[in-house]
Amino acid sequence: MSEALSLSDRAAVQRAPIQFYFDFSSPYSYIASEWVDAVAARHGRRVQWNAVLLGALFQTTGLKPLVEYPVKREYSLRDIERSACFAGVPFKQPPVFPIATQNAARVFWWLAASDHAQAVAWARACLRAYFARGIVINDAAALRALAEECGIDASAAEAAWADATWKDKLRQVNEQALAAGVFGAPFFVVDGEPFWGNDRQVQIESWLASGPPKGLA
């Protein structure tokens, strides 16, 4: 298999992947999903995408979404849109927000079991559908149509999201994420160093380029 890889591919394989935790209903996850692979690639890294359920993480940790604090809601909606524009990422406030996204996440893990790249393509399609195209991805028909768009058999996808195997897998991933200190999304781990938030892009890129900043213990 290694003959098929270019030199830069081989270097990327040899270095630990960036762990990227995202939630299908998290707008900052969506923005980050649009730059994380490019940032990693610039530094010879790959990205391991991990779909989590922020709702489940919040339940365990006693946190709640930004937009549920009345005083933060207006600011957050503005900041999300502004951050998307600054990142050059198309964004349209979804008609319903936030939503439950366990079905999209279960399909992700079903696909990831055999092909991480296809799972990532699915994740991108779902995030773009929800945050740029106004498609509410907790709707079964919308999700089936998205699967077809991605070249995935819609009935197999629906079977997967109803399957206890993938329900359990998602539950396990959430538990592992919590154990790894993940309490929000997007969340990144680079060589053991945790970074929380789309706004840590600059720090992550600097870390990948030159390691810890001067003076950090």
Add this chain to the structure above:
Amino acid sequence: MSEALSLSDRAAVQRAPIQFYFDFSSPYSYIASEWVDAVAARHGRRVQWNAVLLGALFQTTGLKPLVEYPVKREYSLRDIERSACFAGVPFKQPPVFPIATQNAARVFWWLAASDHAQAVAWARACLRAYFARGIVINDAAALRALAEECGIDASAAEAAWADATWKDKLRQVNEQALAAGVFGAPFFVVDGEPFWGNDRQVQIESWLASGPPKGLA
């Protein structure tokens, strides 16, 4: 008075100042306090510093400090230190944290009533003392000594922080900040646009240089 100003000073006076809300016990406010004037100056702006009491804002809004969520505490302490290192700002985790900082804030407003620059110098001295020198600034003796270091009469400073005038002023400022949508610190308002967090530095600088990002409504 205008003859004494250079051309660039005059331009800065003509454009609206950046509103900068900070709390003396907020490490991210400290980091931001070290760059906000330079960023403003690069774009011909001045900064209006506003000392607020985050504790009072939190009480009204039902929020609490990052470090009081157990799951976020360890990450936050790491992120604060790392963010300071990335910004090139000296930082040492204070021996007691967080603390009540209303006395430092009242002295700030007492000074600001006659000389904004002196109030800013006081704010810098307090923030650096607490976040880089291990001086716990809710201690009366430490605060008196800091005043002396800044060329401020220590007894006058102590009289100010015990004075109902400056207690009321701080209360008013907090209420005005809340009314202006401020719910955390540091918080910035640039020509009506709100930015929350030390990590919005890049967006603020871009906004000052070229206005809203492309596509922002």
